[in-house]
Structures are given as structure tokens and as C-alpha cells.
Amino acid sequence: xxxxxxxxxxxxxxxxxxxxxxxxxxxxxxxxxxxxxxxxxxxxxxxxxxxxxxxxxxxxxxxxxxxxxxxxxxxxxxxxxxxxxxxxxxxxxxxxxxxxxxxxxxxxxxxxxxxxxxxxxxxxxxxxxxxxxxxxxxxxxxxxxxxxxxxxxxxxxxxxxxxxxxxxxxxxxxxxxxxxxxxxxxxxxxxxxxxxxxxxxxxxxxxxxxxxxxxxxxxxxxxxxxxxxxxxxxxxxxxxxxxxxxxxxxxxxxxxxxxxxxxxxxxxxxxxxxxxxxxxxxxxxxxxxxxxxxxxxxxxxxxxxxxxxxxxxxxxxxxxxxxxxxxxxxxxxxxxxxxxxxxxxxxxxxxxxxxxxxxxxxxxxxxxxxxxxxxxxxxxxxxxxxxxxxxxxxxxxxxxxxxxxxxxxxxxxxxxxxxxxxxxxxxxxxxxxxxxxxxxxxxxxxxxxxxxxxxxxxxxxxxxxxxxxxxxxxxxxxxxxxxxxxxxxxxxxxxxxxxxxxxxxxxxxxxxxxxxxxxxxxxxxxxxxxxxxxxxxxxxxxxxxxxxxxxxxxxxxxxxxxxxxxxxxxxxxxxxxxxxxxxxxxxxxxxxxxxxxxxxxxxxxxxxxxxxxxxxxxxxxxxxxxxxxxxxxxxxxxxxxxxxxxxxxxxxxxxxxxxxxxxxxxxxxxxxxxxxxxxxxxxxxxxxxxxxxxxxxxxxxxxxxxxxxxxxxxxxxxxxxxxxxxxxxxxxxxxxxxxxxxxxxxxxxxxxxxxxxxxxxxxxxxxxxxxxxxxxxxxxxxxxxxxxxxxxxxxxxxxxxxxxxxxxxxxxxxxxxxxxxxxxxxxxxxx
Amino acid sequence: xxxxxxxxxxxxxxxxxxxxxxxxxxxxxxxxxxxxxxxxxxxxxxxxxxxxxxxxxxxxxxxxxxxxxxxxxxxxxxxxxxxxxxxxxxxxxxxxxxxxxxxxxxxxxxxxxxxxxxxxx
Numbered sequence: 036x037x038x039x040x041x042x043x044x045x046x047x048x049x050x051x052x053x054x055x056x057x058x059x060x061x062x063x064x065x066x067x068x069x070x071x072x073x074x075x076x077x078x079x080x081x082x083x084x085x086x087x088x089x090x091x092x093x094x095x096x097x098x099x100x101x102x103x104x105x106x107x108x109x110x111x112x113x114x115x116x117x118x119x120x121x122x123x124x125x126x127x128x129x130x131x132x133x134x135x136x137x138x139x140x141x142x143x144x145x146x147x148x149x150x151x152x153x154x155x156x157x158x159x160x161x162x163x164x165x166x167x168x169x170x171x172x173x174x175x176x177x178x179x180x181x182x183x184x185x186x187x188x189x190x191x192x193x194x195x196x197x198x199x200x201x202x203x204x205x206x207x208x209x210x211x212x213x214x215x216x217x218x219x220x221x222x223x224x225x226x227x228x229x230x231x232x233x234x235x236x237x238x239x240x241x242x243x244x245x246x247x248x249x250x251x252x253x254x255x256x257x258x259x260x261x262x263x264x265x266x267x268x269x270x271x272x273x274x275x276x277x278x279x280x281x282x283x284x285x286x287x288x289x290x291x292x293x294x295x296x297x298x299x300x301x302x303x304x305x306x307x308x309x310x311x312x313x314x315x316x317x318x319x320x321x322x323x324x325x326x327x328x329x330x331x332x333x334x335x336x337x338x339x340x341x342x343x344x345x346x347x348x349x350x351x352x353x354x355x356x357x358x359x360x361x362x363x364x365x366x367x368x369x370x371x372x373x374x375x376x377x378x379x380x381x382x383x384x385x386x387x388x389x390x391x392x393x394x395x396x397x398x399x400x401x402x403x404x405x406x407x408x409x410x411x412x413x414x415x416x417x418x419x420x421x422x423x424x425x426x427x428x429x430x431x432x433x434x435x436x437x438x439x440x441x442x443x444x445x446x447x448x449x450x451x452x453x454x455x456x457x458x459x460x461x462x463x464x465x466x467x468x469x470x471x472x473x474x475x476x477x478x479x480x481x482x483x484x485x486x487x488x489x490x491x492x493x494x495x496x497x498x499x500x501x502x503x504x505x506x507x508x509x510x511x512x513x514x515x516x517x518x519x520x521x522x523x524x525x526x527x528x529x530x531x532x533x534x535x536x537x538x539x540x541x542x543x544x545x546x547x548x549x550x551x552x553x554x555x556x557x558x559x560x561x562x563x564x565x566x567x568x569x570x571x572x573x574x575x576x577x578x579x580x581x582x583x584x585x586x587x588x589x590x591x592x593x594x595x596x597x598x599x600x601x602x603x604x605x606x607x608x609x610x611x612x613x614x615x616x617x618x619x620x621x622x623x624x625x626x627x628x629x630x631x632x633x634x635x636x637x638x639x640x641x642x643x644x645x646x647x648x649x650x651x652x653x654x655x656x657x658x659x660x661x662x663x664x665x666x667x668x669x670x671x672x673x674x675x676x677x678x679x680x681x682x683x684x685x686x687x688x689x690x691x692x693x694x695x696x697x698x699x700x701x702x703x704x705x706x707x708x709x710x711x712x713x714x715x716x717x718x719x720x721x722x723x724x725x726x727x728x729x730x731x732x733x734x735x736x737x738x739x740x741x742x743x744x745x746x747x748x749x750x751x752x753x754x755x756x757x758x759x760x761x762x763x764x765x766x767x768x769x770x771x772x773x774x775x776x777x778x779x780x781x782x783x784x785x786x787x788x789x790x791x792x793x794x795x796x797x798x799x800x801x802x803x804x805x806x807x808x809x810x811x812x813x814x815x816x817x818x819x820x821x822x823x824x825x826x827x828x829x830x831x832x833x834x835x836x837x838x839x840x841x842x843x844x845x846x847x848x849x850x851x852x853x854x855x856x857x858x859x860x861x862x863x864x865x866x
Numbered sequence: 867x868x869x870x871x872x873x874x875x876x877x878x879x880x881x882x883x884x885x886x887x888x889x890x891x892x893x894x895x896x897x898x899x900x901x902x903x904x905x906x907x908x909x910x911x912x913x914x915x916x917x918x919x920x921x922x923x924x925x926x927x928x929x930x931x932x933x934x935x936x937x938x939x940x941x942x943x944x945x946x947x948x949x950x951x952x953x954x955x956x957x958x959x960x961x962x963x964x965x966x967x968x969x970x971x972x973x974x975x976x977x978x979x980x981x982x983x984x985x986x987x
Contacts, residue, residue, distance in 0.1 A: 083932035768964030770943030
């Protein structure tokens, strides 16, 4: 080789080496550092080596008071046997971190608005919004006010010790795959992250901004119409607290015509949307919701109380829930699901009591217009003529590698965060941001010995307000909507109030004695499905507005009323029941409209054909059903034609409806055949009435469905070929997700599937409270967060079929048969 | 024969060093080998094969412990690659690192030796 050739080769080698080292160690565009991904020993590949549990392991958690035995059953559920509750939650922290460390990191970072540090600039907008809400700040304020020696604080600390013991013992091979894909490392766990998780759930379940939705409607059709379209009381009453009637009551009042736009509302809306982020249009077709119900012994086949828990949430992989069993002899024996981050069972059972929750959906957010001393750099705000100092907090938002992305100054009044956009200065009061001792309440539920005990324990629960259903082995069943429900001085909670006047502040909260509540009901069963919890005829105090249509509540009440010998198997079947009260209500209106029109003259042939097809329908959303698709298309058309007045700009082709009133409001409008809302203002030469809109909707629906899915005889109308569940990985990566899952159920079903299919039953549980508790459960996903573990997706198939697994609920390790013990983990204190 | 043994030693050292220290051990070991042996036309490809071979061994070891095939297809898809391409990329990466490091180190070592020899002469 000549010197020249050697030199050329050396330069070439240097360039190639520099390039490959660069892509190995640094991010290039969207690619993570490839060295730690491709390394076959400790890179992404190592996820394969750590996918399964060892048969037997002995590890150390230095802070343990004594040895803890953790037995994983064949469903991957850890049964934790400890001698103190602190040790039990230390072990729980350890095993949850082992299975779900990345999810835990995403959770706390979401609350704190620190996702950008993991994923970069793409999350900057999200982080800013979350920090502006002040969720982490409120958790921190709650935490410092807690007694450091209280059991909940001790357990939050013990849980953190368990998580950190796992992190400390991590070798390079054990780092979860997602960290490799992001080029990140796990961070330490802090006890306060437990509170962060509950704040995050509060945000998930109560940050609905109905006030803004109402502004949006008022801006277009005026106040009076907005009141009718987002009513304070549901037009169909089947409340959670039984009102003496086993059937729903229809309170269909008049719906006033669209009025003059409220220009002030329009101005507010644009400012608030800039501050809190764009509102979703809100559509009946995307309605989701949770269910729970309980049956008293006199109406069950075996004479034992039965309870069903069926909370519906955003579906992710890994699941939002982690299933676990905590045993401390003489003190605690609780089984169920917990959020990875929370040192207790959130929904589940102990030896005496079982419980579950649905979201109450009360109005717990209010906005106040504030007067500031300076519009750009304010230091104080005026209340009752006095200037009060604003609390300020400077937030540094950092990206990957600690790079500073943005600096935000946040301001807080005594009500909560101040949102400043377009010259409007609005503060927000929200129960989730108050000092909230939820952890205490949840801890007590785990130890309750009776329904009464459980209700006492839950009294201090603040947010997110929940409809807690509970049953015990003595046969008592009860339900209560529990949480802080603000009392408003004007009895209304959906207007932006003058912050300069302290008399506009909340005047307190509903006392516990007035919470919607029922115990040992005469009807022998109780149910909730996010409907208005209390009949306004019983208590008309403002609790919220624009309630979910009670279709699911109607269905489950009908099923329970019709069955006087309920079994665990029928409870399971009800959870995915294909019957649909919404279809039962609306289909006759479509059919009768066609008949009436036929009696009066010629009818559109397509509408007649569609009516014939719907008339044949059993109104069930089974997988093989071939008519539900036509009904859904007809309902979508009906909404589009009826609510044309709510289009953002009717003159633009790509118009968007700013809001879709609840189905129960549409049901009320059907009682008024010539109400002006039926007129489609886009057809200037016609004045439509109810029947003409129903017929046109049917005809158009048939055209659409045939165009998209073919002729009804061609087999393309099968429901499970059209509506799917889609469970995405936390990072949205398709290859780590479970997509296009075929399900039974649709909008308004007890197993609702709607929209993109990303919401659904997050946990299903049936508990029979006999002499020995028997229970069955499932959730979509699996216990492991490792995408190649056999425990990552192992429950999906049964979940899609509506099947449940029998739960193993042993009192001791000896009660677990060897054939069902998958792994044993001995955790020991440091010697 | 001697060169084969040396090559096998390099392969083994790369595998062990990767397991102990991480991916960046590949160019370090290859560079040491490049410095220690005379630069020839075969330097780069012997280093490349050693790098690939070492990682293939580690990959095999990992595959004996869990579902590496499933992982290749799932993680490959994250990068819009089929599973087999992710495996190839995994073997190509150490090959390129080892070849370039060995070649560069060999050239630098040769230049240093030449300069030393000239100075001594």
C-alpha cells in the first residue's frame, strides 16, 4: 500500500468512525442514540432476556422491617405477604416498578409537565398546559400539610423506597425498552408522586370545561337556547339514588328557538381556548362511560350480595391498572387494582367488602375574571377593593439532555391558577387543586369491615368525585356520590364570575349527609353509569349540567329489574350486554316517521328501504350484527341535520359543529315535531319538520353505508368489521399496540365503543360476597409493561370476548397450589 | 493459524467488553487490535467480522433467554424496518465501528512506528 493510499484510507476510516460513534451516542433527528438500542446484551434486545419472571428469586430492600414473600400467580398477579403494612407497600412499589417503571415515569412527568425532558420539543405545549394548571403545585401543597408520621405519608415513603430499591438494583439489562428507544435513563421516585397520580386522575376525570362548551353554544344561539341544550337537569331521569320509580322518567320540556348570538361569550371563548387549549367539539357518538352496580342477597340466586365494577377509561398498553393482593395478617387483606404509583388497592375487595367507582361528572371548575395591577407583569389582583398579592412561580421547561426550552411565569390567586390570554385575565377554581386527602380515604377503604365502615372511610374523599358502590358479606349494598361539590352563591356554576367580588366565591361544599346516596334499597339493586346522580325532584341544588345521557343506566336498571335471581355469570354477561336503550328509544321514531309520511303521500324509496332494514333489527350490538351500522349512520345524520344551527360557520363547506347536545336532549326535541330546531337552515327553500329530518337522515344514512360497506347482502355491514377497540402503547407506537380489536357494543351500550376506540372497559370485576369471597376479573393488557413479555397482552383476547378470569384470593402462601404459582420473590431486609 | 487465533481472541474480547462495558467497547477493542497488529488490506474486514461475530454471539445468548425474534419484529417496526433488517442493522453497526476503528488505529500506529523507525535510523 502506498503512503497516499494509506492516508486516504485513514481519513475515510476516521470519518466513518466519527459518524458511527455519533449515531451511536447521540440523537440524530427522530432516532435515539443507536448504540444503546442495538447493543445485543444490554440495549433494546435485553428486553427479551428480562421478559419473564424467574421461578424463584431472593432480593434485598434495605429499608424492610422483615422478610416479605411475594408469590406471583399464573396471571402475573403478585400476592404480597408482609408483617407490616409499610413492608407490604415497599414490596408493592418494588414489584410494580419491576413491571411498569416506564409507565410510572410517564405518569408523574405528565402531572408535573416534564414530558419534554423525555421526548423533546414535541411535548412542550402539553407541558406548558399542565404546569399552567398547577397540578404538581397543588400536590406539593397537600403533601406539606400532611402529618409526616401519618400512615399514608409513611406508606408513600415506603412505596418510594420499594421503587427506588428496584431502580438501585437495576443493571443495564433491566432498563425498560422505552428508555432505550428514547435514549433516557430512569429517574428516582419521590413519595409525592403518589399524590401526583391522584391529581392526574382528577385531571382525567373532571377537567371537562363544560363552562367553555356552554359559552361556545351561547356565542352562537344565545343564552336561553344554551340553557336548554346543556340543561342543568337531565331530560331523562334514572338517577343513581333511586327515586322510587323502577323505570326512567322523561322530563321533556320545551326547547326555545335559537336566539341572538351572545357576542360577549364569543370573546370570552377565544381567550379561554387560547389559555386552556382547544376544546373538543363534543359529540354523542364519542360518549364513553363507566358502570357499576350491586345486587342485594334477596335478588341473587345464591343469596349473597353481588357487585360489578366496570370503570371505563382511556385504554393504553400497559394498562392504567396493576392487579395486586396485599396481605398483612390481622391488618390488611386487600385485592384489586391499583394505579402504578399508588400504595393501595383503588378498586377491589377485602375479606368483607367489595367496591368500585364510576365518575360523578359534577361541575367542579369555575372561572373568575380578575382585575390586575398590571396586565403584562402583574403583582397583585383586586378583591373587595383591596389589592392582594399574586403568587408567582417561574417554570423552567427543559428538553432532552436538560436543554432549556422555555421559561414561563405562572400566577396564582387564592382561587387557583391565573390564565392570561388576549387581554382576558381569568383565574380558575377547581376541586382537584384543593388540599385533597384522597390517599387517606382510599387507605381506609382497603381496611373496611362493612359497608358502613367503607362509607365512613370515604367521607374525606375530595376529587375526582366518584360514585362509589359497595357491598359486604352481611348482604348490605350502598352507593354514594362522594367528593367535594361546590356550593355556588347564585346556585349556578357555569358562568364566568366577577373575581373582584369575594361574594362570588364558592360558599362551601355539599355536606356529606346530602351527597346522593342509597343503602339497602327496597328495589334490591343499585347502579350508576355517570348519569345525573340525584333526581332534581328530591334535591334541586345545582350539581352540574349537560349530564351524560342515561342510556347505560336505563339498560342496566332494566336488566337488574328483570332478573330476580342474579348470578355471577349474569353479572359478567351484563358487562358486555349488547342491548341498547338508545336504539330502543330512537328506532321507533325513524320507523313511525316513514309510516306517517307514507300515509300522507310518496316517500323516498331509500328511506323506506332503510326503515325496512331497521325494522328487522333486534337492536343488539352483537359482533355479527348487520344493522347497527345503519342506525349509527342515521343517528349521525340526524344530529348533523338537527343541530345545523351549531355549525361554526354554515357557509363554509368544511364546517364543524361546535357542540353536539346530549342524546337525551335530542330525545326531548323529538316530542316537538314542528320546533324550529328541526328546520335545516342550509336548505333555504324548505322548512323541515321532525319527520322530514328523520326521513332524510335515514335515506342519507343508507347511501353512506352502502357506499362505504357495500350492499347489505354482501356481508360488509358486520358490526365487528366496522367498530374496533384500539389500545395504543403509551408512546403511541403501533408495533407495541393492540389495534383493530373486534368487540361487542356501541354508543350507549354498557360496553360502549365509540370514536377511535381508544376508550373502554379498563377493568371488569364481579364479586360474590358469600361466606368466602369469590371474584372474577379482567383488564385489557397484562401485568407486564415489557412489550415482549408473555404477560404484556395475555388478557386481551378474553377481554374482547367479555370473559373474566377467576381470581386467586389466598389467605396465605400455603393456599396457592404449586400449579398456579408462577414465581416466588423473597424480599429481605439488609443484613 | 496464528491470525485466526488472534481474530478469535479479538471476537471474544469484543463480546466480553460489550457485555461488561457497553456498545462503545467495540471501537476501543478494535482500535487496540489495530494498533497492535500491522496494517494490511485485511485489517478492516477482519475487524468487521470480529465485531459482527461478537454481537452475533451476544444476540444468540440473548435469544436463548427470551423472545428475541418477537422483539426484532416489534422494535424493528418502530424504526419502520422488518425484523430481519433490525437484526442485520444490529450486526452491521459493530462491524462498521470495529472496521473503521481498527483501520484508523492501524494507520496511526503504522505512521507512528514509521516515524519512530526513521528517528532511530
